[in-house]
Amino acid sequence: MSLRGRMFRNIQTHAESTIDKISVIGAGVVGMAVAVSILGSRITKNLVLVDAFGDTVKGEVLDLQQAALVLQGPTISGGTDFSTTQGSKLCILTAGVRQETGETMQSLAQRNSDIMVKLVPDLVKYSPETIILVVGNPVDVLTYVVWKVSGLPHHRVIGSGTTLDTQRFRILLAKKLNVNPADVKAWIIGNHGEQCMAVWSSVNIAGVRMNELNPLFGSEGDPENWNQIYKLLVSANGQIEQLKGYTNWGIAMSVAAIAKTIIGNRKVIFPVSVNANGNFGITEDVFIPLPAVLGINGVYDIINLKLTPEEITNLQKVASSLMMTQKEIVIKGADIDCRCRRCRT
Ligand SMILES: NC(=O)C1=CN([C@@H]2O[C@H](COP(=O)(O)OP(=O)(O)OC[C@H]3O[C@@H](n4cnc5c(N)ncnc54)[C@H](O)[C@@H]3O)[C@@H](O)[C@H]2O)C=CC1
Numbered sequence: 001m002s003l004r005g006r007m008f009r010n011i012q013t014h015a016e017s018t019i020d021k022i023s024v025i026g027a028g029v030v031g032m033a034v035a036v037s038i039l040g041s042r043i044t045k046n047l048v049l050v051d052a053f054g055d056t057v058k059g060e061v062l063d064l065q066q067a068a069l070v071l072q073g074p075t076i077s078g079g080t081d082f083s084t085t086q087g088s089k090l091c092i093l094t095a096g097v098r099q100e101t102g103e104t105m106q107s108l109a110q111r112n113s114d115i116m117v118k119l120v121p122d123l124v125k126y127s128p129e130t131i132i133l134v135v136g137n138p139v140d141v142l143t144y145v146v147w148k149v150s151g152l153p154h155h156r157v158i159g160s161g162t163t164l165d166t167q168r169f170r171i172l173l174a175k176k177l178n179v180n181p182a183d184v185k186a187w188i189i190g191n192h193g194e195q196c197m198a199v200w201s202s203v204n205i206a207g208v209r210m211n212e213l214n215p216l217f218g219s220e221g222d223p224e225n226w227n228q229i230y231k232l233l234v235s236a237n238g239q240i241e242q243l244k245g246y247t248n249w250g251i252a253m254s255v256a257a258i259a260k261t262i263i264g265n266r267k268v269i270f271p272v273s274v275n276a277n278g279n280f281g282i283t284e285d286v287f288i289p290l291p292a293v294l295g296i297n298g299v300y301d302i303i304n305l306k307l308t309p310e311e312i313t314n315l316q317k318v319a320s321s322l323m324m325t326q327k328e329i330v331i332k333g334a335d336i337d338c339r340c341r342r343c344r345t
Pocket residue numbers: 025026027028029030031050051052053094095096097098099112115118119135136137139160161164192246247248251
């Protein structure tokens with residue numbers, strides 16, 4: 001009899017716990033930072049990493065497993081095989097390519113859409129009850145593609161949306177006001193990236209609205225130049241990429257915070273990419289970032305923001321622009337009811 005057999009009287013086969021299982025697809029710089037942020041925040045006891053490059057992901061898994069002791073013993077596994085993701089409560093999609101210098105959003109959307117079409121059916125096959133959180137860019141359009149390819153209800157497919165942009169906004173406002181960013185209530189909505197929209201009309205601290213103190217707050221004509229903050233947040237990505245080649249920590253910690261509210265059913269509000277059909281006069285399926293209440297079943301509620309007429313018009317313009325990109329994407333080889341322009345003709 002083995003040493004183990006002499007030490008224990010085995011009662012039954014040990015089961016894998018999937019109660020808080022999270023799979024991260026794509027073990028690049030964003031995926032690995034997401035994995036580390038999730039493990040460091042003790043959000044799961046069962047983390048799986050999947051990537052197309054077998055050696056790298058196996059190396060990453062082995063490396064992370066050496067931290068199991070300080071992380072209080074989570075199971076960390078992974079490789080190239082999607083069956084390891086079976087029973088995931090949350091699948092986080094960071095797989096994909098980065099935007100190349102001079103590349104259009106349309107081209108990036110097509111390249112990453114092709115990757116989503118390859119991997120999403122396998123994910124859903126092994127975890128039909130999962131929530132999918134899309135991180136790859138352009139995140140809003142890609143969330144739409146993943147929703148179409150997955151066949152999941154829209155409340156279970158979300159994108160990281162403007163979570164990072166909103167963080168950047170709050171941090172910059174807080175710095176100028178000399179308060180903690182957590183006390184600045186401010187939202188970026190509409191699109192992650194250059195078309196993102198600051199909801200200047202609702203920025204407040206302890207319920208005191210900035211635009212009541214300064215009616216020009218956020219506008220071009222404001223002598224205090226608060227809208228410089230918008231320019232800084234939109235250029236933050238480019239600035240970091242110029243210095244280190246990519247961004248990963250800000251988005252990773254935001255994603256970990258979203259994972260924490262989903263797995264813990266905490267009902268925290270995040271500006272994630274959600275199907276906006278039926279909100280703000282939008283009458284088509286288009287995924288745009290709006291503040292939403294998140295928990296173990298995905299999106300519970302979308303907040304009815306009190307936008308000004310001008311903000312509503314801007315939001316509708318952004319939604320139309322995303323629809324255009326969406327409609328140009330060819331969702332290749334997927335057996336779905338695709339409503340993109342090419343499939344309809
Ligand atoms: N939403 C946001 O706020 C942010 C999004 N991103 C986006 O995240 C994505 C990933 O960025 P990085 O990690 O920097 O790229 P990366 O190149 O370091 O990693 C991407 C990984 O995806 C893997 N991959 C590609 N195709 C795959 C497939 N079919 N199956 C499994 N794995 C596959 C690659 O092997 C690679 O390891 C990009 O699209 C980037 O633009 C990055 C930062 C912020």
